[in-house]
Amino acid sequence: MTNTRRHGLDEHPTMLAELTAGRVEYRFDRRGPVTVVIFYGGHMRAGLSLGEEVFAEAGYSVLVPSRPGYGRTPVSTGESATGFADVTAALCAHLGITEVAAVVGVSGGGPTAVAMAARHPALVQRLLLQSAVGPLPWPDRRTRLGARIVFAPHTERVSWALVHSLMRYAPNAGLRILLRDLTLLPVRAVVANLRPEDRTRLVALFSRMRSGRGFTRDLKEVAAPEDQLRHAGRVSQPALVIATRQDAAVRFVHAEALAAALPHAELLESLADSHLVWFGRDWPLISERIHTFLAEGSSRTS
Known part of the structure; x- marks a missing residue:
């Protein structure tokens, strides 16, 4: 059925x-x-x-x-x-x-x-x-340990609520925080190089992300x-x-x-x-x- x-x-x-x-x-x-x-x-x-x-x-x-x-x-x-x-x-x-x-x-x-x-x-x-x-x-050991704390099922709601607030009230700071772990380049330069339309799309995307129980499962998988x-x-x-x-x-x-x-x-x-x-x-x-x-x-x- x-x-x-x-x-x-x-x-x-x-x-x-x-x-x-x-x-x-x-x-x-x-x-x-x-x-x-x-x-x-x-x-x-x-x-x-x-x-x-x-x-x-x-x-x-x-x-x-x-x-x-x-x-x-x-x-x-x-x-x-x-x-x-x-x-x-x-x-x-x-x-x-x-x-x-x-x-x-x-x-x-x-x-x-x-x-x-x-x-x-x-x-x-x-x-x-x-x-x-x-x-x-x-990921590497440092990232894995940090993610288990920040994105654990009982804490991810609070973590993402903080991110969502940043995206609403201080989007540039929020982008720098989230992109820092996604790039090997200086993050300020990466954010500065974003086209306006891409910046808008990223802010909207990060404002809606959640981890649920999925990310900690990914780490194990x-x-x-x-x-x-x-x-x-x-x-x-x-x-x-x-x-x-x-x-x-x-x-x-x-x-x-x-x-x-x-x-x-x-x-x-x-x-x-x-x-x-x-x-x-x-x-x-x-x-x-x-x-x-x-x-x-x-x-x-x-």
Whole structure:
């Protein structure tokens, strides 16, 4: 038995699906017959979006599930990256999606995207990774200890309430605080280099983020990179790995490790100033490469 119900969450309406494996919150933006599945990283859920314009411009439908612990998807649904990859495949079947043009893994969503491509090759045509966590230890010990305090389930509400207040009353200070751990460059310069429209988008995004129980689960999940390496080696589809050397949150070596482990991978280096490659000056060029990458898959199946 499965059922869905609509629910408004922040910028985008989401749905709930009651699947055999558990409850899943998701957003399905229908634009055309071809669908892209996106797994966002830490502090993101189905009601939020980041960099999806590249898919909307090409007319792709977008399916975004909230990973376990985020939004209204319980930690118990899928539990691991492997488990949630299978849950998402079941969600696709529930929605009548028989083919996915690409599964997209963003940051901490990378391991789930790799697992889905590896375990469901008949469903997934291509793999696209953006600033994604790879088969290496992540994060460093200092970041891990700090995150366990700041983003623990019993403290994350207060932590994000402070962030949301900063974004409302002192957005420049808030941006400097949050971007400091996302860039290897001087953070004041990174904030100063933001275009006005990108600054506005970032403030709006950071004003809506929450961690729930998802981020502490992520920290436990990626502690065993051997599972990611095993999945990566089984990915038969073409893969495009996008990352910047200025990323302090997920170092560039993760992208290099992914490109080396995936049998059919292309590594595309972004010139972005931070983890947030969508705000780099070269994003229009990267968007063109993404369009071409996806179109190559469509042409081979048409």
